[in-house]
Amino acid sequence: MKATQIAQQLFKSLQLQLHSRSVISVHGRDSAKFLNGLCTQTIPTPQDGGRYAAILSPPGRMLYDTFIYPTSADCFYLDVDSRVSAGVVALCNKYKLRSKVKVEGVEGVGVYWKDEGGVGEQEQEQEQEHHQIASIASMIDPRAPGMGRRILAESRDARDARDEHSAHSTHPEYSRRRYSLGVPEGIDDLWPEKSLPLESNIDYMNGVNFRKGCYVGQELTIRTQHTGVVRKRILPITLQRRQNEGDTPTPPPMTNIYAQLPSLKTPKQVGKLCGTLPNPDGSISGIALLRLEMLVRAPDGLFIRGDSGNDPHWHVQARIPEWWPNDPKLDGVLREAEMGDQTQ
Incomplete structure (x- = not known):
C-alpha cells in the first residue's frame, strides 16, 4: 500500500x-x-x-x-x-x-x-x-x-x-x-484562578508528576498531596428535570448544587456545575465539582434550584468513575461520611 x-x-x-x-x-x-x-x-x-x-x-x-x-x-x-x-x-x-x-x-x-x-x-x-x-x-x-x-x-x-x-x-x-x-477540559470545567488541580482530578488523569522539580504554583499541590485531604472532586453527573416542568433551560457552568440533609432545615450548597450536554431522552449529561461525602450522605438528594427558590429544580445524580485509581484518602473521606451519618 x-x-x-x-x-x-x-x-x-x-x-x-x-x-x-x-x-x-x-x-x-x-x-x-x-x-x-x-x-x-x-x-x-x-x-x-x-x-x-x-x-x-x-x-x-x-x-x-x-x-x-x-x-x-x-x-x-x-x-x-x-x-x-x-x-x-x-x-x-x-x-x-x-x-x-x-x-x-x-x-x-x-x-x-x-x-x-x-x-x-x-x-x-x-x-x-x-x-x-x-x-x-x-x-x-x-x-x-x-x-x-x-x-x-x-x-x-x-x-x-x-x-x-x-x-x-x-x-x-x-x-x-x-x-x-468524568473528564474535564477547558475553561468551562477548569475555572481559571478558581479551580484547584487535585479537585479537578489532574492527578488522577496523569497530569501531575509529584517527584519533578519546581514549577509555578507547585507548593499548594505538593502540600495537599502529602499532608492534606481532597474533599471535593469533579464527578460525572446526570441531571433530570422534575416532573411537569417542561423545557427548563439547562443551567450554566458554576451553577450551585445543593443537598437536602436530614440534619439541616435548609439545603446546603455542596458543589458547582461544570459543562453539560443534552441527551435525546431529555436528561442532561455533564460533570460537576462536588463534595465527595455527599455520595454517601445524600446520594439521591442533590439538586439545582433557581436563585429565587421558585424556579424549577433539577435532580442531580453523581457517581465515581470506574477508572479512578485506588486512593486510600478517597476511601477515608467516604468512610468518614458513612460513620458520621451512623452517629447522627
Missing part, C-alpha cells in the same frame, strides 16, 4: 476536529527547561510521546489545561482551549525572561480526536506505524481509558475527511465521551 493511501485511510478514520482547541508552538534550545518550570508534568522527549499537564497560577490554582506534543528535543506543540490561546502565549512570554524560547500560535493546524474503540489490533498497529505520514504529532489521550487518540494535523488535509464523514463527526460525541468518564 502506498504511503499516500495509508495517509488517506488514517484521515478518514479521524472522527472529529476539536474546534474548541488551538495549537501553540514553543521552540528554542531552552524550550524543554522552560516548559518544565511552567507545567505540572515532566516535559516529554520525542521518545516518550505526548503528555497531559496543567499550568497553574503562583498561588496554585488552575490557569490552563494542555497536551504537550514533542516533535524534537527543542520543539513542542501545546494543545489548549481556543478561548485562552492568546492568554497562554502571553503568559509564556511573561515567564520566559532570557530563555532562548519562542512562543507563538500556529495557524492551519487543527486538533483532532480519533475514537479507537472497535479498531482491530492489526489496523491499530498499522496506523501507529504510519501516523507520522499523515499528522504532525499524536498521542493516546492519557487522562482516562477510552478517551481515544489526539492528533495534530494540517487543517486543510483533514478537513476533507471530516466533511466526508460529517454524519459521524460531531462535537456532542466527544463531549458525551468526556462527560461519561
Whole structure:
C-alpha cells in the first residue's frame, strides 16, 4: 500500500476536529527547561510521546489545561482551549525572561480526536506505524481509558475527511465521551484562578508528576498531596428535570448544587456545575465539582434550584468513575461520611 493511501485511510478514520482547541508552538534550545518550570508534568522527549499537564497560577490554582506534543528535543506543540490561546502565549512570554524560547500560535493546524474503540489490533498497529505520514504529532489521550487518540494535523488535509464523514463527526460525541468518564477540559470545567488541580482530578488523569522539580504554583499541590485531604472532586453527573416542568433551560457552568440533609432545615450548597450536554431522552449529561461525602450522605438528594427558590429544580445524580485509581484518602473521606451519618 502506498504511503499516500495509508495517509488517506488514517484521515478518514479521524472522527472529529476539536474546534474548541488551538495549537501553540514553543521552540528554542531552552524550550524543554522552560516548559518544565511552567507545567505540572515532566516535559516529554520525542521518545516518550505526548503528555497531559496543567499550568497553574503562583498561588496554585488552575490557569490552563494542555497536551504537550514533542516533535524534537527543542520543539513542542501545546494543545489548549481556543478561548485562552492568546492568554497562554502571553503568559509564556511573561515567564520566559532570557530563555532562548519562542512562543507563538500556529495557524492551519487543527486538533483532532480519533475514537479507537472497535479498531482491530492489526489496523491499530498499522496506523501507529504510519501516523507520522499523515499528522504532525499524536498521542493516546492519557487522562482516562477510552478517551481515544489526539492528533495534530494540517487543517486543510483533514478537513476533507471530516466533511466526508460529517454524519459521524460531531462535537456532542466527544463531549458525551468526556462527560461519561468524568473528564474535564477547558475553561468551562477548569475555572481559571478558581479551580484547584487535585479537585479537578489532574492527578488522577496523569497530569501531575509529584517527584519533578519546581514549577509555578507547585507548593499548594505538593502540600495537599502529602499532608492534606481532597474533599471535593469533579464527578460525572446526570441531571433530570422534575416532573411537569417542561423545557427548563439547562443551567450554566458554576451553577450551585445543593443537598437536602436530614440534619439541616435548609439545603446546603455542596458543589458547582461544570459543562453539560443534552441527551435525546431529555436528561442532561455533564460533570460537576462536588463534595465527595455527599455520595454517601445524600446520594439521591442533590439538586439545582433557581436563585429565587421558585424556579424549577433539577435532580442531580453523581457517581465515581470506574477508572479512578485506588486512593486510600478517597476511601477515608467516604468512610468518614458513612460513620458520621451512623452517629447522627
